[in-house]
Amino acid sequence: ELKVEQNPLFLSMQEGKNYTIYCNYSTTSDRLYWYRQDPGKSLESLFVLLSNGAVKQEGRLMASLDTKARLSTLHITAAVHDLSATYFCAVPSNTGNQFYFGTGTSLTVIP
């Protein structure tokens, strides 16, 4: 079974600082997804990375994918309180009809 690990599991950071969340997965995949979940809410899609070397940016978040290293990163630039949430990466199965979620990173941005 495909395993997806994220680190750190918990991240507390000050506003204005930069940090990176890492997502490692155990088998080959040429695509990876990032989702955000606010407390008590559902998941919403942030990024879809569809090939090796893909980089996507939205506001203060930037995601990248290295399929050879089986690694994706989610970089946070100049964090603000609104970014406080849990972030999940997810990797599809080889049929594309099953998604394996990472352990999640709970981010708290402190003023």
Next chain:
Amino acid sequence: DTEVTQTPKHLVMGMTNKKSLKCEQHMGHRAMYWYKQKAKKPPELMFVYSYEKLSINESVPSRFSPECPNSSLLNLHLHALQPEDSALYLCASSLGGFTGANVLTFGAGSRLTVL
């Protein structure tokens, strides 16, 4: 329409009750999913329907029974649940397979409490 609609938003039931969770999408997605999520954990896949046929059943106890009446609707029938089944139940849909980006679109969830 770019939404997945789940009802009810909250459900409290006893261990002997029978209830159903409902999910609807009108995006033309051909894959629909039920996930269970406990607090501070990632979503756990329960069932996948692909083109209205059950394609994945992740060894879920028979007290959970999925149904896909048509390509837009997905139900989860609940019977004789246990307190440990209390969780957030998420429905999601996607184009299916590797069609396009195949992003999962999630509903708002149904928060289930079993007494």
